Amino acid sequence: MKHKVEIFYAILSETASPEENFQFQELMKQKDDLFLFNQIKKIWDEAREVKNFRSYDAKRAFYALSRKVEHKNQMKRRYLLVAASGIAAGIILMIGLFGLMGLPQMNQQQASVVFETETGNRSVIVLPDSSKVWLNAKTQIRYDADFGNTNRNVYLSGEGFFEVTHSSKPFIVNINDFKIQVYGTKFNVSAYPDDQLISTCLEEGKISIKRQGTKELFVEPGQLIDYNKQSLVFSLNTVNPEDYSGWRANKMYMNNEPLQNLAKKLERKYNISITFSPEKLGDEIHYSGIFSNESAEEVLDAIAIASGLEYTKNGNAYTVRSR
Amino acid sequence: MQNEPTDFQLLSAINTGDYNAFRVLFERYYSPLCNFAFRFLKDDYIAEDIVQEVFTKIWEDRRVIKVTESVRSYLYMAVKNKSLNKIKSESVRQEHTNRFSEIENIQVDAFVLEQEEFRNYLFQCIEKLPPRCKEVFTKSRFEEMKQEKIATSLNISLKTVKAQVGKALRLIRSCLQISYPEYL
Structure with missing residues (x-):
C-alpha cells in the first residue's frame, strides 16, 4: 500500500488514478487522515508562495547597517566643503583646493559631459541621478547628455569610487570593451590606461x-576582481574593500577647522614647525578641504593664496602672516 | 534550557540603548522582513534597503520608540509602509502602478502575520530537504512542472518523482512540527 502522503500528492497534483481516488475517499472518513491531509494541503498550497524566498544574510547586513549608523554620526560632525556650480547636467561637488590644484575640467561637448582631474587632484561629482563618483588623480569620466533619461552609462579612464x-x-x-553593470552599490574601479590591471573592488x-x-x-561585497589586460585573465581575491577606496579620504581632511589644526597636522607629517604672526591668526582663519600627497609647501601655497596670507621660511621653520 | 528573549524584552533593552539587543532583533527579523518586502518590490536589493532603513530608524528613535501592539506587527507594518512609499516615489513607479493599490489593500493583520510566519518556516524546511528530494519538489511547486516533465528532465522514472515529492511533503511536515509547532 502506498504511503498516504503519496495519495494526497496524487490528489493535489490532479494526477490521481481511479484507484487512488477511491483510497483517498476512504482515508477522508478517518478524522486523523483528514487532519493530515489538511496539513499536507497547506504545505502544498503555500509552497508556491515561497518560490521567491531566499535567505538574506542578516549578519552581513547588520555589519553594513552598523557602519551606516556610525557614518551618520560622523556626518553630523563634519561636512564637506561644497561648491555647487549651476550646471544643467548636474551639480558638482568639489572637494579640494579647486582653482589652485586644478578644477575638475568640465567640457560640454554636443553629446556628452566630461570631468577630468589632474595629477595630485581629486574630486567628487554628483551625477544627474544623484549617484556620486569620487575621482582619483588623472581620471576622466564622461557621460552622455541624456544620462538618466534613457540610460545611465558612464565612461571611465583612471580610478573612481562609485x-x-x-x-x-x-x-x-x-x-573600453569592459562593462561593469551596477545594481545600486558602492565600489571602486581602478582602470588607468597605463596600468596592466583593471581592478574592481x-x-x-x-x-x-x-x-x-x-x-x-557577478561580484560579491569584499571581492576584488583584477583583470589583466595582457593575459586577459580575471582573478578574484577577498579583501577589505576600504583598503581600495582609502585614497578618497587621503588623508588630511579639513572641515572648517582653524588653520592651527592644519598646521599641527603638517608639522607632524613633514617634521617642520609653523608659527602664526600674530598667533591668533591660526585660530581666526578656518579652512576646508582635502590634502593628500602634496608637499608642505604646496599646501602652504594653496592656503596662502586662498586665505590672503603669505609665509616665510627659515630652514624647517615657517612663519605665516597676513599679507 | 535558556530561553530566547522575547521581542518585547529586546525592545525594552533597545530603549535603554542596548546595541546588542538591537542586533538580536535585527537578526531575528531581517530575512523574513526582506522576503516580505520583496513581495511588494520585486527587487531584493531594494527590499534589503527598506528593511535596513526600518531598523536604522528604530535605532535612531530608540529613546522614544514605544510599541503598544506586538513588535512583530510593528515591523511588518513599517516595512509595508516604507515599501509603498518607495514605490510611490521611485521612477520604477510605472512598472508598479498596477500593483500599488493591490498592495495597499494588504492588511498587516494577525492573519497575514501568521501566514508570513508560516511561510518563513516552510521556506526553511524546504531548504533543509535532501538535495534530490528538494530538486524534485521545487520543480514541482516553484516551476510547476508536470510529473512527466520532471521525470524526463531529471532522467528518473515517474514512480521516483512521485516517491520523492511524497517524501518531501512528509519531511517538510515533520520539520514544521518541530520548528513551528503552532502549525498543528
Whole structure:
C-alpha cells in the first residue's frame, strides 16, 4: 500500500488514478487522515508562495547597517566643503583646493559631459541621478547628455569610487570593451590606461563585470576582481574593500577647522614647525578641504593664496602672516 | 534550557540603548522582513534597503520608540509602509502602478502575520530537504512542472518523482512540527 502522503500528492497534483481516488475517499472518513491531509494541503498550497524566498544574510547586513549608523554620526560632525556650480547636467561637488590644484575640467561637448582631474587632484561629482563618483588623480569620466533619461552609462579612464543610487535603469561603467553593470552599490574601479590591471573592488551591493564576448561575472561585497589586460585573465581575491577606496579620504581632511589644526597636522607629517604672526591668526582663519600627497609647501601655497596670507621660511621653520 | 528573549524584552533593552539587543532583533527579523518586502518590490536589493532603513530608524528613535501592539506587527507594518512609499516615489513607479493599490489593500493583520510566519518556516524546511528530494519538489511547486516533465528532465522514472515529492511533503511536515509547532 502506498504511503498516504503519496495519495494526497496524487490528489493535489490532479494526477490521481481511479484507484487512488477511491483510497483517498476512504482515508477522508478517518478524522486523523483528514487532519493530515489538511496539513499536507497547506504545505502544498503555500509552497508556491515561497518560490521567491531566499535567505538574506542578516549578519552581513547588520555589519553594513552598523557602519551606516556610525557614518551618520560622523556626518553630523563634519561636512564637506561644497561648491555647487549651476550646471544643467548636474551639480558638482568639489572637494579640494579647486582653482589652485586644478578644477575638475568640465567640457560640454554636443553629446556628452566630461570631468577630468589632474595629477595630485581629486574630486567628487554628483551625477544627474544623484549617484556620486569620487575621482582619483588623472581620471576622466564622461557621460552622455541624456544620462538618466534613457540610460545611465558612464565612461571611465583612471580610478573612481562609485556610490550608485538605485533606479530601474541599469548603471553601467564602460572601460573600453569592459562593462561593469551596477545594481545600486558602492565600489571602486581602478582602470588607468597605463596600468596592466583593471581592478574592481566591491564594498556594498551588487555588480557584475563583463568583457565583450565573455560571460557576466557577478561580484560579491569584499571581492576584488583584477583583470589583466595582457593575459586577459580575471582573478578574484577577498579583501577589505576600504583598503581600495582609502585614497578618497587621503588623508588630511579639513572641515572648517582653524588653520592651527592644519598646521599641527603638517608639522607632524613633514617634521617642520609653523608659527602664526600674530598667533591668533591660526585660530581666526578656518579652512576646508582635502590634502593628500602634496608637499608642505604646496599646501602652504594653496592656503596662502586662498586665505590672503603669505609665509616665510627659515630652514624647517615657517612663519605665516597676513599679507 | 535558556530561553530566547522575547521581542518585547529586546525592545525594552533597545530603549535603554542596548546595541546588542538591537542586533538580536535585527537578526531575528531581517530575512523574513526582506522576503516580505520583496513581495511588494520585486527587487531584493531594494527590499534589503527598506528593511535596513526600518531598523536604522528604530535605532535612531530608540529613546522614544514605544510599541503598544506586538513588535512583530510593528515591523511588518513599517516595512509595508516604507515599501509603498518607495514605490510611490521611485521612477520604477510605472512598472508598479498596477500593483500599488493591490498592495495597499494588504492588511498587516494577525492573519497575514501568521501566514508570513508560516511561510518563513516552510521556506526553511524546504531548504533543509535532501538535495534530490528538494530538486524534485521545487520543480514541482516553484516551476510547476508536470510529473512527466520532471521525470524526463531529471532522467528518473515517474514512480521516483512521485516517491520523492511524497517524501518531501512528509519531511517538510515533520520539520514544521518541530520548528513551528503552532502549525498543528
